[in-house]
Amino acid sequence: MRKRWKWIIYASSIVALVASASFTIYCAWKVYAYHQPGEREINEHENNAYHFVLVPEELDNDYWRLVEKGAKAAAKETGVHLEYVGPRQANIDEHIHILEKAAASKVDGIMTQGLTEKEFTPVINRIIEKNIPVVTIDTDAPTSKRTAYIGTDNYYAGFIAGKALAEDTHGKANVAIITGSLTASHQKLRVQGFKDAVKNEKGIRIIAIEESNITRIQAAEKAYSILKKHPEVNAFYGTSALDAIGIAKVIEQFHREKETYIIGFDTLPETIHYLRKGTIHATVVQEPYEMGYQAVKAMVDIIKGNDVPSVTNTETKVIRKQDLPLRPARNYEVKHD
The missing domain is CATH 3.40.50.2300 (Response regulator)
Incomplete structure (x- = not known):
């Protein structure tokens, strides 16, 4: 009886060992397969390779939310990773700090305002010298080395x-x-x-x-x-x-x-x-949605080496009560959660 139990235990051990080895081989194959992307996966990675940062004058502002909305729409179309980060309320020192931080993290492109010539021109020039393109939106920095401006005249x-x-x-x-x-x-x-x-x-x-x-x-x-x-x-x-x-x-x-x-x-x-x-x-x-949308599109073209106009002015007009409602609504309406 004791001899029979020994054989049962011995056989069970062999079965367990074989099962364990088989599971290990299966897992190894899955890991190998996971890290060998096909052509489609490689293309998807390349399409999402660009990392852009949009720095608004202030986050809690419906106007800049429309800029963000347009930029995100273009980012989705082009497969770009877009960050929207800026001062909670308008603050030039904080704004500049965020720009410098974005440049230090070696993003592929930065979109921002050129609020004041004295403070912003040197910062933009330093970013350009690091081979990071800068597109100014809403407010230009014409004396800087910025790559392009998209926004209101x-x-x-x-x-x-x-x-x-x-x-x-x-x-x-x-x-x-x-x-x-x-x-x-x-x-x-x-x-x-x-x-x-x-x-x-x-x-x-x-x-x-x-x-x-x-x-x-x-x-x-x-x-x-x-x-x-x-x-x-x-x-x-x-x-x-x-x-x-x-x-x-x-x-x-x-x-x-x-x-x-x-x-x-x-x-x-x-x-x-x-x-x-x-x-x-x-x-x-103004057309803040179009500013954000066109800025992302322009930045993609810049990185790809395509020609982009130095200045692109978005439409500006005066409206009165009789001109309401405005169309298309996407350019002018912010929906709050």
Whole structure:
């Protein structure tokens, strides 16, 4: 009986050993097969080889969400890995730090604004010297070595805003300008374009220019202060996406909707709301979705060695209440989760 049990145990051990060896050989084959991609897998890897970074002026901004939306759509089409990273709120030092960090990580391409010539031009030049292409969007850095610019002609945008105000007020208005930044190049261009458009209008006077730091709250505070100091002001021009919104809140607080003209920038949901109500009379429309979309497409072409225009201006126009709704909706509407 004892001898029989020994044979049973011996046989079981042999079976277990054979099974273990077979399993080991099978697993080894699977690992080998897994690490030997076919032609299709190799092509898919190559199509996803590019790593781009999009650095906006600020993350919590519906305008930049539209830029992100367009960039992601193009990234999906081209098989690009896209990162969207930037300051929570506009901050030049943080913005530059993020650009430098992206360059240090040796990404394939960087898309960003050229907010101020003094700070951004040297940074962009250093990135280019590392053989990383830079495409500026929304705001150009024309004196830098940037590879291409895709976005609004900001001087022209300010100019058509001035012409629209002159037309809508019949050339008679005491105007206050609230700008997102007194130093950012795109904001300065929008102010200068506006000034040049109205300079020959004898009935239009620019009473004050104040800075909002691209916030609704400060735009409202500056509008309130202007109306207290200069009650004769009967028209406002806001040069950033949030300025007209802050101005509109104050105008309604003062119950001056019928006697005060407002022209702003962009098509944020609140802007459209005030446009429908008639508190805001006009707004300059940009194409942030197209900026993001075309920037990614251009960056792919640049890396592949294809020719890309140095400057590509996206469409800019002035709209009023009667022009609503805007189409295509993808260019102007942000859906929040």
